[in-house]
Amino acid sequence: MRIRTLLLTLGLAAALPLSAQAQGDIPPDQPDWTLDAAARKAVVDSMADYIDRLYVFPDKAKETAKALRKRLASKEYDRITSAKEFADSLTSHAQAVTHDLHMRVSYRSQPFPPMGNGPPPEAEMKRMRDMGRRTNYGFERVERLPGNVGYLDLRSFAGVPEAQATAIAAMNFLGNVDALIVDLRRNGGGSPNMIATLPHLPHGAR
Numbered sequence: 001m002r003i004r005t006l007l008l009t010l011g012l013a014a015a016l017p018l019s020a021q022a023q024g025d026i027p028p029d030q031p032d033w034t035l036d037a038a039a040r041k042a043v044v045d046s047m048a049d050y051i052d053r054l055y056v057f058p059d060k061a062k063e064t065a066k067a068l069r070k071r072l073a074s075k076e077y078d079r080i081t082s083a084k085e086f087a088d089s090l091t092s093h094a095q096a097v098t099h100d101l102h103m104r105v106s107y108r109s110q111p112f113p114p115m116g117n118g119p120p121p122e123a124e125m126k127r128m129r130d131m132g133r134r135t136n137y138g139f140e141r142v143e144r145l146p147g148n149v150g151y152l153d154l155r156s157f158a159g160v161p162e163a164q165a166t167a168i169a170a171m172n173f174l175g176n177v178d179a180l181i182v183d184l185r186r187n188g189g190g191s192p193n194m195i196a197t198l199p200h201l202p203h204g205a206r
Contacts, residue, residue, distance in 0.1 A: 030109040033083035040086065044072045047090065047105065057098070064097040083107040102189065129160050137163035138190065142170045150177035154184060157198075159191030167198060 048065035055061035071077060071093060080086045090105040132138075138156035145151050152170060174180060 030107075033107065033109065034081050035083055035086055036081075037078070040077050040080070041072060043086070043090070044068050044077070047094075051094070051103075055098075055103075060098050060100075064094055067097050068093060104188070125160065129162055132158045132160050132163055137166045138187070139166050139170050140186075142173055144174070144177060145181075148176070148178045150174035150180040152180065152182045153186075154182060155186055156188050157190030157192075157194035159193060163194060164197065167194065171198070 048068045051061050051068075052065040053061075055064070068090070077086065077089065080089060084107050087105045087107040091103070094103050094105070095101060135155065135158075137158035137160070138154055139152070140155045141151070141153035143151050152174065158166075
């Protein structure tokens with residue numbers, strides 16, 4: 001279960017047997033996990049297999065899977081015992097090949113709930129609401145720049161209902177701007193519902 005929890009490759013989230021969560025949904029103060037050689041190999045083998053079978057660009061998929069397995073075989077990962085550090089290394093190495101910033105590996109100390117067609121369990125929803133509130137549902141900074149240009153620094157697309165009020169407040173603030181910059185450089189992705197909602201909220205940018 002810990003190995004499955006470590007493997008969170010967001011570029012493949014729709015096809016993987018894992019719960020896809022935004023980066024901001026992972027608690028920053030969670031305990032780490034000490035890896036051994038067997039765990040590192042299992043993670044790399046699983047990740048390489050998923051990418052090879054499911055990534056949208058077949059040539060890049062094979063190249064990435066081969067690169068990860070080569071690093072493992074050359075014992076490049078042997079010194080890494082921290083799950084958090086290992087996840088960061090795998091993210092960097094996969095992105096170095098794909099140049100796809102959506103492909104990311106994260107570690108979460110608690111297992112993700114099973115995927116399904118229904119809503120998450122209430123305990124998981126509570127955790128998501130608490131995390132969303134602590135991160136202001138991804139709305140990091142909203143301001144009006146010189147020249148009547150709006151600026152929105154959005155770090156995630158929160159999926160909990162409580163995020164809607166914050167989204168509406170942010171876009172109402174930007175309602176009279178002549179142009180709008182939405183900064184997604186540090187956005188970890190998230191809920192399709194929020195992604196679909198934002199363009200329909202009031203703002204004056206053209």
